Amino acid sequence: MQTATASPRTGAEGVEVLLFDVFGTVVDWHGSIAREMAHDHPQVDGAAFARAWRAGYQPAMARVRSGELGWTRIDDLHRMILDGILPQFGLAHLDEAARAGLNRVWHRLDPxxxxxxxxxxxxxxxxxxxxxxxxxxxxxxxxxxAGLPWDCILSAEVFRAYKPDPATYLGAAGVFDVPPERVMLVAAHHDDLAAARACGLRTAYVERPFEFGRDAPKDVAARPENDLHARDLLDLADQLGCPAAV
Amino acid sequence: MQTATASPRTGAEGVEVLLFDVFGTVVDWHGSIAREMAHDHPQVDGAAFARAWRAGYQPAMARVRSGELGWTRIDDLHRMILDGILPQFGLAHLDEAARAGLNRVWHRLDPxxxxxxxxxxxxxxxxxxxxxxxxxxxxxxxxxxAGLPWDCILSAEVFRAYKPDPATYLGAAGVFDVPPERVMLVAAHHDDLAAARACGLRTAYVERPFEFGRDAPKDVAARPENDLHARDLLDLADQLGCPAAV
Incomplete structure (x- = not known):
């Protein structure tokens, strides 16, 4: 009988794999898109444009989850949403090349x-x-x-299912052949963390108060259901006892 | 009309993605396994053991390709082969933990x-x-x-098909949304390169004369069907005009 198995989980003890949500948690989608819009289309409210684009994200994935759309990559969902919002921002005149180039802003988000x-x-x-x-x-x-030094890049694309589908969290644990309790999801979104927790993963919440812009701060209060609560990824590294680089 | 499209492909011109075969091309499976055997089981002919293990590799994947086995990861195929060869090398007595530990030698191959x-x-x-x-x-x-600084790790596991299935080569091109001719496979095996070429990819052959051990050198003569022929990855970097690190 191993007491380690029976004892309550505390913090990140025994965790071997950290899975990171990316949009909002690791990269600043709002600021990056607003800055690019300010540069290329200064007449547009870039902050509102970024929020409108992102607002189409969950509904677009819901269409894939429901089966209304077949498997569709985020690049293509982003483009469908973009085509929909351009007229609202006076950008209906953008041609194919301009739209394709703007859509790739999601490839060049700043961390x-x-x-x-x-x-x-x-x-x-x-x-x-x-x-x-x-x-x-x-x-x-x-x-x-951005120089993000991932050990591995896993995506909904690998599992052909979008978060919060359990196939994504459990699929990632399976890739590394470890039980879910040895995997921790790091995210700035409570719904993502809740879905991971329901699959047996540990969870670390990361505060990103200005994910939606400085003019739209979000509530980043700690919630007791998460194993860890971190101000940012350096604070998380401190909490996990990772020494600063020399 | 774009003359660039019509002109014959030369070398790696226009290539945006380099895909690397790993076992034998990037890492020395034979030497790594032989060294570990020499350390842990000095009574065994480690070089022969490594070759026997690897010899089971293609037949095991063929069982998956034919449908005789459902989708099975290499970790599990390696273990099936290992269990089969242990008696031939006087190691039938190894217990579960020892077998599992030895099987993970494929995770710690030296580059x-x-x-x-x-x-x-x-x-x-x-x-x-x-x-x-x-x-x-x-x-x-x-x-x-090993410190291998990949931009991304792609595997047969992502496509649920083993090379040389076209789904792997074309799937990788699709991941990066580029046409096959902008992708180059880098490998020390002509059969892998030939299958990639049949899908429209470019090919770079890498000499690994001692892939099977110093006592079993292999023919590494250049073949005209490959776009490039390189002594090793530093030579390939030279040929592609990549400056040495400062």
Whole structure:
């Protein structure tokens, strides 16, 4: 009989794999899109544009989950949403090349200032992998540009299911051949964390108060159901005992 | 009319993605296994043991391809082969824990001496990703231990098909949303390269004369059907104009 197995889980004890949500948790989609819009289309309210684009995200994935749409990558869902909102922002005139180029802004989102160093430190403690609804090509190009040093890039695309489908969380645990309780999801979204917890994963909430912009702060109060609550990824590295880089 | 499209392909012109075969091309499976056997089981002919284990690899995948076995990861195929050869080497007495530990030697294969630097340089020129029949967990742990700086880890596991199934080569091109002619497979095996070429990919052959051991050199003569022929990954980096690290 192993007492370690019977004792209550505490914090990140025994965790071998850290899975990271990406949009909002690791990269600043709102600020990145608003900045690009301010540069390329200064007449548009970039902050509102970014929020409108992102607002189409969950409904678009819901159409895939319901079966209304066959399996469709986020790149293609982003484009469908973009085509829908351009007229509302006076950009209906953008041609195919301009739309395709703008759609790829999701490949060049900037990381939050703590992300690269935080992940580098956390890699000393566990396998650090994405578990994002973004497609593999998007996540790979984003990581390369931003210098995000993932051990592995996992995506809904690998499991052909979007979070919060259990197939994603359990599929990621299966990839590494570890039980769910040795996997921790790191995310800035309570619904994502709740779905992972229902599959037996541990959870770490990361505060990203300005995910939707400085003019739209979100509630980042701690909730007791999460195993850990971190200000950012450097704070998470501190809590997991990962030394700062020398 | 674009003349660039009509002109014959030369070398790696226009290539955006380099896909790397791993076992034998990037890592030295034979030497790594022989060294571990020499250390842990010095009474066994480690070189012969490594070759016997690897010899079961293609037949095991063929059983999956034919449908005789459902989808089975390489970790599990390696273990089936291992259980089969242990008696031939006087190791039938190994218990479950010892077998499981030995099976994970495939997660800790050493890279060829040029591999880490070569990939680091080639990353300046293209996305550098694995395309291996090894499973994602194996490839991730191998990369982390060896310091292989992949942009992305792709595996037969993602496509649920083993090379040389076209679904793997075309699936990898699809992941990055590029046409096959902008993808190059880098491998030390002509059959793998031929299958990729049949899908429209470019090919780079890498000499690994001692893949099967110093006592069993293999023919590494250039074949005209490959776009490039390289002594090792540093030579490939030279040929692709990737500057040495400063």
């Amino acid at each position: 939050w200032p703590d992300a690269v160093d935080g992940i580098r430190r956390l890699k000393g403690r566990a396998l650090c992998c994405t578990l994002s609804n973004g497609n593999l090509g998007l996540l790979t190009r984003m990581a390369k540009r | 060829w001496p040029d591999a880490v630097d070569g990939i680091r340089r080639l990353k300046g020129r293209a996305l550098c990703c694995t395309l291996s029949n090894g499973n994602l967990g194996l490839l991730t742990r191998m990369a982390k231990r």
